[in-house]
Amino acid sequence: MKNLSQEETKRICDKVLSLTKADQCEVNLTGSRKGNIRYARNAVSTAGLIEDTQLIVSVGFGKKQGIATINELDDKSLEKAVRRAEDLARLAPENPEYMPTPSKQEYKASETFFQKTADIDPEFRAQVAAYSIENSKKNKLVAAGFFSDSSSFTAIANSNGVFGYQRDTGLDFTVTVRTEDGRGSGWAKRSVGDARLFDAREASNVAIEKALKSVEAKALEPGRYTVILEPAATSDLLAYMFNGFDARQADEGRSFLSKKGGGNRMGEKLFDEQVNVWTDPWDKNVAVLPWDNGTMLAREHQDLIKDGKINALNYSMYWAKKQGKRAVGAPGNIIMAGTNKSTEELIANTKKGVLVTRTWYIRMVDPQSVLLTGLTRDGTFYIENGKIKHPIKNFRFNESPVTMLNNIDELGKPEILSGDESEYQLLIPAMRVRDFNFTSLSDAV
Numbered sequence: 001m002k003n004l005s006q007e008e009t010k011r012i013c014d015k016v017l018s019l020t021k022a023d024q025c026e027v028n029l030t031g032s033r034k035g036n037i038r039y040a041r042n043a044v045s046t047a048g049l050i051e052d053t054q055l056i057v058s059v060g061f062g063k064k065q066g067i068a069t070i071n072e073l074d075d076k077s078l079e080k081a082v083r084r085a086e087d088l089a090r091l092a093p094e095n096p097e098y099m100p101t102p103s104k105q106e107y108k109a110s111e112t113f114f115q116k117t118a119d120i121d122p123e124f125r126a127q128v129a130a131y132s133i134e135n136s137k138k139n140k141l142v143a144a145g146f147f148s149d150s151s152s153f154t155a156i157a158n159s160n161g162v163f164g165y166q167r168d169t170g171l172d173f174t175v176t177v178r179t180e181d182g183r184g185s186g187w188a189k190r191s192v193g194d195a196r197l198f199d200a201r202e203a204s205n206v207a208i209e210k211a212l213k214s215v216e217a218k219a220l221e222p223g224r225y226t227v228i229l230e231p232a233a234t235s236d237l238l239a240y241m242f243n244g245f246d247a248r249q250a251d252e253g254r255s256f257l258s259k260k261g262g263g264n265r266m267g268e269k270l271f272d273e274q275v276n277v278w279t280d281p282w283d284k285n286v287a288v289l290p291w292d293n294g295t296m297l298a299r300e301h302q303d304l305i306k307d308g309k310i311n312a313l314n315y316s317m318y319w320a321k322k323q324g325k326r327a328v329g330a331p332g333n334i335i336m337a338g339t340n341k342s343t344e345e346l347i348a349n350t351k352k353g354v355l356v357t358r359t360w361y362i363r364m365v366d367p368q369s370v371l372l373t374g375l376t377r378d379g380t381f382y383i384e385n386g387k388i389k390h391p392i393k394n395f396r397f398n399e400s401p402v403t404m405l406n407n408i409d410e411l412g413k414p415e416i417l418s419g420d421e422s423e424y425q426l427l428i429p430a431m432r433v434r435d436f437n438f439t440s441l442s443d444a445v
Contacts, residue, residue, distance in 0.1 A: 003031060003033070003151065003152070003153045003167060004029075004031055004053075004153055004155075006155070006165040009029050009153070009155035009165055010155070010157075010163060010165070012027075012029060012055070012073055012078070012155075013027045013029060013155060013156075013157035013163065014157070015075065015078055016055070016057055016078050016081075016082060016157075017157060017158075017159055019078065019079050019082045020057075020059055020082050020085075020086065020159070021086065022059035022060055022061055022085075022086055022089060023059075023060055023061055023062065024059070024060045024100060024101045024158070024159045024160070025057065025058070025059045025060075025082075025101070025158060025159045026057075026058040026059075026101050026156070026157070026158045026159075026296065027055065027056070027057055027058075027155075027156065027157045027158070028055070028056040028058075028154075028155075028156050028293065029053075029054075029055045029056075029154070029155040029156075029157075030053070030054050030055075030152065030153065030154050030155075031051075031052065031053040031054070031152060031153050032050075032051070032052055032053075032150055032151070032152035032153075033049070033050075033051050033150065033151050033152070034049070034050045034051075034052075034148060034149070034150045034152075035047075035048070035049045035050075035120060035121075035122070035125060035148065035149050035150075036048055036049075036050075036125070036146065036147065036148040036149075037122075037125040037126065037128065037129050037146075037147050038145070038146045038147075039129045039132070039133060039143065039144060039145055039146075040144040041142055041144065042133045042136060042137055042142055042143055043133070044126070044129050044133075047122065047125065047126075049122075052071065053071050053073065054069060054070075054071050055069070055070050055071070055073065055078075055081065056068075056069050057069075057070075057081050057082055057085045058085065059082070059085045059086050059089050060089060060098065060100075060101070061086075061089050061090060062094065063094040063095050063096065063098040064089050064090065064092045064093070064094055064095070064098075065089055065092055065095060065098055066084075066085040066086060066087065066088030066089030066090070066091075066092055067085055067088065068081040068082070068084040068085040068088065069081070097318045099317040099318050099321070101158040101159060101160055101162070101296065102158070102160065102162060102295065102296050102297055102317070103160050103161070103162075104160060104161040104162055105162055105164070105291065105296065105297065105298045106298060107164045107166075107290045107291050107298055108282065108290050108298075109166060109290065110166070110281050110282045110287040110288065110289065110290050111282075111284065111287045112166060112167065112168035112169070112193060112287045112288065112289065113151075113166070113167040113168055113169050114169050114193055114194040114195065114196070116194060116195040116196050117149060117151065117169035117170065117171055117193065117194060117195040118151040118169050119195075120149040120171070120195060124149075124195075125147055125149070127200070128145075128147045128173065128200040129145065129147065131200045131201045131204050132145050132175050132177070132200070132204040132207075135201070135204055135205065135208055136177055136204070136208060139208055139211075139212060140179075140180060141177050141178065141179060141180070141208060141211055141212070142177070142178050142179075142180060143175060143176070143177045143204070143207075143208075144175070144176050144177075145173065145174060145175035145176065145204075146172075146173070146174055147171070147172070147173045147200075148171065148172050148173075149169075149170070149171040149172075149195070150169065150170050150171070151167070151168075151169045152167065152168055152169075153165070153166070153167045153168075154166055154167075154168070154289060154293065156291065156293065156296050158296060162296050164289075164290070164291050164296075166289055166290070168193070168289065169193055169194075169195075170191070170192070170193050171190075171191070171192060171193075171195060171198060172189075172190070172191045172418070173188075173189065173190045173191075173198070173200065173203060174187070174188070174189045175187065175188050175189075175203060175204055175207045176207065176378060177204070177207040177208050177210075177211040178211055178445070179211055179212075179215055182445065183214075183215050183216070183217075183445065184211045184212060184213070184214040184215035184217075184391075184445065185210070185211055185214055185377065185378045185379065185445040186206070186207040186208060186209065186210025186211035186212070186213075186214060186357070186378055186379050187207050187210065187232075187357060187358055187377070187378035187379065188203040188204070188206040188207040188210075189203075189232055189358075189417065190203045190416075191416050191417055191418050191425075192416055193286075193287065207378075210357060210378065210379035211379075213379070213381070213388070213391060214378075214379045214380075214381070214391040214445070215391065216390070216391065217380070217390075217391040217392050217393045217394075217445075218382070218390055218391070218392055218393065219392070219393045219441055220354070220382060220392045220393065220395075222395060222438045222439055222440050222441060223438060224435040224436065224437050224438070225352075225353060225354045225435075225436055225438060226350060226352065226353035226354070226409070226432065226433070226434050226435075226436070227353060227354045227355075227356055227432070227433055227436035228343065228346050228347060228350060228353060228354070228355045228356065228383070228430065228431070228432045229356050229359075229430060229431055229432075229433065229436075230343055230355070230356065230357055230358065230430050231412075231414065231415040231417055231428050231429060231430050232357065232358045232415075232417055233356045233357065233358050233359045233376075234428050234429070234430060234431055235417040235418075235426045235428040236358070236359050236360070236362060236374075237359060237362070237372060237374075237399070237401045237404065238334075238336070238401050238405075238426075238428060239424070239426070240362070240364060240370055240372060240401065241256070241370050241401040241402060242277075242304075242334050242424065243423075244256055244257060244367070244370065245257070245304060245312075245313055245314055246313065246314050246316075247264060247313040247314060247315045247316075247319055247320075247323070247325070248315075248316060248319040250263075250264035250265065250313060251263060251264050251319075251323070254367065255367060255368070256367070256368060256369055256370050256400075256402055257310065257313070258368070264310075264313060265310055266310050266311075266312075266313060267309060267310060267311075268309065268310055269307075269308045269309045270308065270309070270310060270402065270405075270406075271305060271308040271309075271402070271405040271406055272308055272405060272406055272407070272408045273307050273308045274308070274337075274408050274411060275305050275307075275308050275336070275337075275405050275408065276303070276305060276306060276307065276336070276337040277303075277304045277305040277334060277335065277336045277337070278301065278302060278303045278304055278305075278335055279299070279301070279302050279304060279331035279332070279333055279334055279335065280301045280302075280333065280335060281299040281300075281301075281332055281333065282301075283333060283335055283427070285335075285416055285427055286333040286335065286416055286425040286426070286427045287333075288332030288333050288425055289332060290329075291329050292329030292330045292332070294330065295316075295317055295327070295329060295330070297317070297327060297328055297329040297330075298328065298329050299328065299329035299330075299331065299332060300328050300329070302328070302331065304331075304334070314330050314331065315327045315328075331424060332424065332425065333424050333425040333426070333427070334424045334425075334426050334427070334428075335414070335426075335427040336414060336426075336427065336428050336429060337411070337414075337429075338411045338412055338413055338414040338428075338429025338430075338431075339410075339411050339412060339413065339429070340413055341410070341411070341412045341413060342412065342413060343355075343412055343413075343430045345412070346410055346412050346430060346431075346432050347383055347386060347387070347388065348386040348387075349386065349410060349432075350383045350386060350432060351384070351385060351386070352383065352384055352385075353382075353383040353432070354380065354381070354382060354383065354392065354395075354436075354438075355379075355380065355381040355382075355383055355388060356376050356380055357376070357377070357378050357379035357380065358376070358377060358378055358379075359374045359375065359376060359377075359397075360374060360375055360377050361374055361375050362374035365398065369400050369402065369403075370400045370401055370402050371398065371399070371400045372397075372398070372399060372400065372401070373396065373397065373398050373439075374396070374397060375394055375395070375396050375397070375442050375444065376394045376395050376397070376442070377394055377442075377444060377445065378445070379391070380392050380393070380394050380395070393441050393442065393443065394441070394442040394443075394444055394445070395438035395439070395440065395441060395442060396438070396439050396440045396441075396442055397436065397437055397438050397439060398437050398439050399436055399437045404431075404433050404436070407433045407434040407435055407436075408431055408432070408433055409432040409433065409434055410431070410432045411429045411430070411431050411432075412429045412430030412431060412432075413429060413430065414427045414428055414429040415427070415428065415429070415430075
């Protein structure tokens with residue numbers, strides 16, 4: 001697929017807007033080229049390339065809305081999509097919360113496109129798999145992994161003069177390495193926009209080392225421990241909490257940010273003073289589109305948590321109008337301040353504790369407190385006197401990230417990750433926390 005240029009997408013969007021007879025119209029035009037390779041049991045199992053283009057037309061008559069989606073961009077298809085959206089809008093019931101399309105927005109471009117990533121080809125993908133497979137075989141280990149890369153464009157426009165266009169790239173890599181007898185397991189994940197920052201050999205070697213070190217795991221009594229959570233483990237837990245930074249949920253009593261008796265907890269200190277979290281679409285490490293695709297509103301730099309205090313919440317257009325607030329684009333990334341300390345330095349400063357590589361199978365127990373339950377896996381170790389003493393069996397935990405961020409001893413260096421339960425790009429540090437609640441043992445590796 002040829003990525004359409006700004007001029008080409010503008011022509012298509014203008015054509016769609018000129019065809020509609022509705023009160024208002026929004027157009028979202030995207031295209032992508034996604035490559036992937038998957039391997040298991042030290043052999044490549046699948047590889048592929050997916051190319052797609054999609055145009056979404058949304059029209060409104062008063063508070064009645066209709067949406068149509070197509071993947072053909074000739075004039076006849078464009079008109080057919082517009083008429084379909086209009087027909088659906090006329091048939092639809094009125095939406096009492098329907099909001100007019102936003103007025104013209106100013107979008108400051110962010111650096112989301114990298115040519116090195118866009119140039120990834122089948123040979124590059126094959127080499128990624130080869131590093132894991134060859135090094136695992138040398139160590140009598142078994143590797144499984146998945147690598148994917150993408151190059152895409154997005155264009156948005158509406159009947160009030162809004163237009164935005166931007167290209168972006170990204171890659172994701174996960175690898176699990178196990179001993180042949182299945183008693184040891186290691187894992188690593190990397191997510192970046194610029195392929196120059198990705199080292200497949202380094203990521204695979206991390207998983208290999210953990211697999212070798214996690215054999216002969218010993219049982220440790222469940223209880224509350226000082227825990228070092230690597231960034232992957234931290235991000236999957238915090239993602240659930242960040243999804244709750246919605247003003248309406250808080251105001252209606254449906255989140256941990258709801259105030260007893262009504263309203264939200266804006267301005268209250270809920271976390272340790274070391275906790276500082278913000279969103280910034282122009283951050284050089286986790287840049288995202290400068291607009292929110294759902295609303296077309298421009299994104300802004302926002303301090304969500306400042307010195308442990310709740311500093312900002314996300315307001316939808318409807319809820320902002322109802323509450324007399326200003327709506328901005330919903331965050332596309334979440335960044336948490338850390339330090340330059342490596343995980344090894346956090347370990348060296350720990351008298352007794354547990355190192356957690358990652359968490360998985362996480363489920364929400366109580367949305368009001370963000371109480372989560374889940375399991376550790378792929379490398380859990382006991383720390384004593386600043387050193388990893390031996391591997392330990394995995395635990396089930398019952399813990400809230402809200403509590404966790406009140407028990408921080410020390411923060412490490414942030415890493416780029418995408419939380420499994422989050423729509424955000426995340427830049428999250430490793431952290432050492434007190435009194436992490438392990439409730440039972442798990443025999444899974």
